[in-house]
Amino acid sequence: MSSKHLFLIFILVICQQILIKAQQPYIKKLSTNCGIRNASTSVLGYSCNGANKTCQAYLTFRSEPPYNTVASISSLLNANITLLSQLNLVSENATFGTGEMVLVPTKCSCLGEFYQANASYIIQARNTPFLIANNTFQGLSTCHAIQVERHNLTVDIYPGQRLIVPLRCACPTEKQVASGIKYLLSYLITWGQTVSGISAKFGVDTGLTLEANQLSEQDYNIYPFTTLLVPLSSQPLKSQTLSPPTPPATSPPPSPPPPSISASDHKWVYMLVGVLGGVSFTIFIGFVAFWFCYLKRKQISPPMISSASQSFEAIEKPGDKKLDIDEDSDFMESLNSIAQSLKVYKFEELKSATQDFSPSCLIEGSVYRGTIKGDLAAIKKMHGDVSKEITLLNTIHHHNIIRLSGVCYHDGHWYLVYEYAENGPLSDWIGYNGLSVNKSLTWMQRVQIVLDVANGLDYLHSYTTPAYVYKNMKSDNILLDSDFRAKITNFDLARSAEGQNGQYALTRHIVGTRGYMSPEYLENGLISTKLDVYGFGVLMLELVTGKHVSDLYEKVNKDLSEVLNEFLDEENVQGNEKLTDFTDPSLQGNYPSELAISVVRLIYGCLDKDPSTRPDMNEVSQCLSRILTASQTRQASITISVQDDFVK
Known part of the structure; x- marks a missing residue:
């Protein structure tokens, strides 16, 4: 064998060792640029540079309807339903809260140049590779990887087709394994998060996470809809997804022993206890009497109105008797004086205007078409704090901004009356x-x-x-x-x-x-x-x-x-x-x-x-x-x- 061949073999061995020890580059903003094809950015997936070709890995996913049950998330991400339920400490028929972080176990394999875990997805109407990757899969895949995986003969994707979606996962490198790293977690970043915050959540040194993603302390910016690899020495715990680990509580110093009381002092203690007990009982009786009178007075008082902020918010406290404020003339007058240019309608007026809120008058959502004194109006039923919108629309007046003409409050709901736009939404x-x-x-x-x-x-x-x-x-x-x-x-x-x-x-x-x-x-x-x-x-x-x-x-x-x-x-x-x-x-x-x-x-x-x-x-x-x-x-x-x- 010539010296030239020996040199080439030496170079290949060295390069292989460097590749095995190298970490994965963080994708940064490139996941949203579907024109990038540079594999070195990890936009197509994490490189097969781990110690093993196949390994146990973990993903995070945030529960959102229709993917908010153990069964639906398992099906979407091709995960074992039993392992997923056990990892998240719930039953197999459980439903997660909206936005709740779910830990997903997956088998990560080296396919070609990149690691991935394959999921299967039926394309829906108006889906694109970008929307599938970032909306449905929340960034666990990229539009680039989806486009590469497509094997059909068409340029576009069509509803009803089955699509293989490569999920972003990776196996630890030899260097990570040597340092005690057993798993890599593909963590979905959301707004306002930092590398240090995510690391603390899972009890990982920030330096290890930076290194795993080829980030430095000077270049640590991370972005929503991307994944950050978190190196773990043990499998992730559900408790780690709820809040960062808290430092161990320190035991308080032992209390000094109470001073001894001699027999001669006992009578003074008994007298003091008796006096304090009598005073406390008197205060208690007085408080009960005062509270009873206060509640009785509150029952005949109208809801509180904040005239300074024009919030018109009815404040109800425990024990308040429900008051039909749209029939209380004093309340109507006070609200009219606050609202200034706004008319305060009685609920019966709006019922009559919309034929008792008939489905035939429903425009869309909770907006109804009504006729008030011969004029058409749009009546929107709302709940919660609407003071912000009322205040804003009552202080701005422009012919290209919808006009709020009146309000009504009934049975815990607000009804806002707007001018009617005959040709509907653009x-x-x-x-x-x-x-x-x-x-x-x-x-x-x-x-x-x-x-x-x-x-x-x-x-x-x-x-x-x-x-x-x-x-x-x-x-x-x-x-x-x-x-x-x-x-x-x-x-x-x-x-x-x-x-x-x-x-x-x-x-x-x-x-x-x-x-x-x-x-x-x-x-x-x-x-x-x-x-x-x-x-x-x-x-x-x-x-x-x-x-x-x-x-x-x-x-x-x-x-x-x-x-x-x-x-x-x-x-x-x-x-x-x-x-x-x-x-x-x-x-x-x-x-x-x-x-x-x-x-x-x-x-x-x-x-x-x-x-x-x-x-x-x-x-x-x-x-x-x-x-x-x-x-x-x-x-x-x-x-x-x-x-x-x-x-x-």
Whole structure:
């Protein structure tokens, strides 16, 4: 054997040893970028670099309907139902609470270059690899790994097909085994978590977890919908998923022995006990008498109203007699004085308006159509604290924000009475692709709708004190009146902007509709008015393309701005072919192409990943106003031209 061959063998042996001892690289943000194909990032799975080709591993999963029982989670993740129930200290027919962390045992095997545990999934309507990986499996797989596993002959996936979903797991390396590591746990990260916090939860040294994921103390950022490998010396315990381990309690020092009491002192002790006992008994009798009178008085008192905050919250305490406050005239008068411009309705009025809340009057959810004094109204039944929405809508007034005209409280429920939007939610007018003439919007109507929404958001951002971030942008929350003018509704998520436009606030409570939420909000909980700008860009994209956001994500999986790239290329905008393919088929080319391109450029700016470079809503509103004016001028010139031709 030549020296050259010996050298190559030596290099291969050295590389193999390095690979065996190497740890797994953390995936970072790459799980949401479905265009990445670089295997070194672990985006396709954890490398087969462990001491064993097959091993026992563990996953975490957060219970969410319909996957909230032992049976359903076991089936979804292809786990042994008996082992899963025993590991979580529940029976095999148990149901977990929503959001509860579930430990899942799995057999991890080296298949090709990567470790994985295979699950089987039947594709549902509107599923994409991205949604399957991040919604259904919560990040236990990636869109990249799912795409590689597909063996069918089609580019797209279709409902009813069975799909193999590779779950992210790994086996300990020789180095980890030598240090006492027996298992690796694939932990699903959620918002606000840290490497040190997750490590403490399972009693693991933070340095070991950092090393297992090739992270350093200077580069330890972790993100939701990704997995962090936690090295364990023993199998995980259910108690570790509930709270971090508490330090052992230290025993208190022994108490000094009580001083001895001589026989001569006993009589003074007895006298003292007798006096204290008599006083205590007297106080007790007085307290009982006072409490009885207090409760009797409370029974005839109306619920407490906070006039300072205009919260209108009925406060009931134990022992209170339930009071039908909508029939108490004193309460009605006080609430009217607080509500100012709001009318306080009696429950009987709303029953009459909705034919006793008949199903025939039900619009959607808990919203009913009613007729009050000949005028249509939308009546929404709510429970819980609605003071935030009432206060906000009672202090802001804009023709593109839904008007709250009255309230009613009855039997523990609030009823909010809004102006009625005859043409319903904007979402009902998206996605028909020209198949329904009655559900088709013209170019002018679309531009007017987005301008209305922009004006409403600009009012919230710039002309209210304090400024508000809406946080709930989606086509379901935009209502259209009889003239197809837009009204923004559902302000339960709105919050103060806490500063000038663009200034960030932080939250760990991420709420909203997937697809409309901006990257900085999803990944880091950053809140500013630019969050609304991003959601507005998605809304405009839906209106221009005629596709719901879920359908748009089927094409790109992550970055919606990718949809726009090819149409902003100078070579493509010269002709109408690309633009026609891009826009809603129901428009049938009946729009000015140069103005459509302007709208596309505006959408692109709103969807910028960097919130600081997105335009503010005032700029968006001015731009759309110019586009609408130009569209109206063009339409007027076409009308005049047609009239002239008719006269000739």
